[in-house]
Amino acid sequence: xxxxxxxxxxxxxxxxxxxxxxxxxxxxxxxxxxxxxxxxxxxxxxxxxxxxxxxxxxxxxxxxxxxxxxxxxxxxxxxxxxxxxxxxxxxxxxxxxxxxxxxxxxxxxxxx
Amino acid sequence: xxxxxxxxxxxxxxxxxxxxxxxxxxxxxxxxxxxxxxxxxxxxxxxxxxxxxxxxxxxxxxxxxxxxxxxxxxxxxxxxxxxxxxxxxxxxxxxxxxxxxxxxxxxxxxxxx
Numbered sequence: 001x002x003x004x005x006x007x008x009x010x011x012x013x014x015x016x017x018x019x020x021x022x023x024x025x026x027x028x029x030x031x032x033x034x035x036x037x038x039x040x041x042x043x044x045x046x047x048x049x050x051x052x053x054x055x056x057x058x059x060x061x062x063x064x065x066x067x068x069x070x071x072x073x074x075x076x077x078x079x080x081x082x083x084x085x086x087x088x089x090x091x092x093x094x095x096x097x098x099x100x101x102x103x104x105x106x107x108x109x110x111x112x
Numbered sequence: 113x114x115x116x117x118x119x120x121x122x123x124x125x126x127x128x129x130x131x132x133x134x135x136x137x138x139x140x141x142x143x144x145x146x147x148x149x150x151x152x153x154x155x156x157x158x159x160x161x162x163x164x165x166x167x168x169x170x171x172x173x174x175x176x177x178x179x180x181x182x183x184x185x186x187x188x189x190x191x192x193x194x195x196x197x198x199x200x201x202x203x204x205x206x207x208x209x210x211x212x213x214x215x216x217x218x219x220x221x222x223x224x225x
């Protein structure tokens with residue numbers, strides 16, 4: 001079983017909808033949680049970065065971490081066609097450890 | 113500031129050959145990490161270099177190796193290529209590597225025939 005599980009999708013939603021993307025993990029040592037967005041033929045770019053449990057909001061994006069359930073989420077409000085991409089969750093144990101463990105990614109399409 | 117650059121962008125090799133991929137980090141960044149991305153396994157960590165020293169290593173066979181130069185540029189080498197090595201190889205750089213944001217390059221797409 002993989003340390004990080006992520007539904008690969010694909011997920012298609014109409015423009016303006018709220019999108020919910022999720023990952024579960026098994027290693028309770030993970031402390032830092034990230035969401036990356038990857039457009040076709042591009043490298044991943046960091047969207048959100050959270051430490052431990054709680055919520056973090058940045059514009060239309062909200063990241064949630066529930067360490068008790070080993071579950072993290074990314075919500076996208078007022079989704080736009082430009083949000084169409086693959087979304088990857090990633091996590092690591094601590095500062096100083098650059099070994100990020102990624103989910104396999106969810107391919108999202110926003111339909112105009 | 114220029115981003116992370118990787119060369120070449122595309123590469124076709126045959127089984128048994130070896131390949132060297134190059135990564136130039138963002139100016140001033142000293143940490144370079146390498147990842148392999150495949151449809152089935154997603155992104156998997158290969159190794160990380162900081163100040164010319166390998167600091168972290170993933171669970172890949174010894175055929176995968178890397179190095180970092182004094183200007184922080186990094187290369188990774190795969191010897192005795194196998195079909196399963198076909199993947200997108202991504203490098204990421206950060207300034208100190210101490211949990212700071214990693215910036216990814218566009219990747220090198222390797223196809224092994």
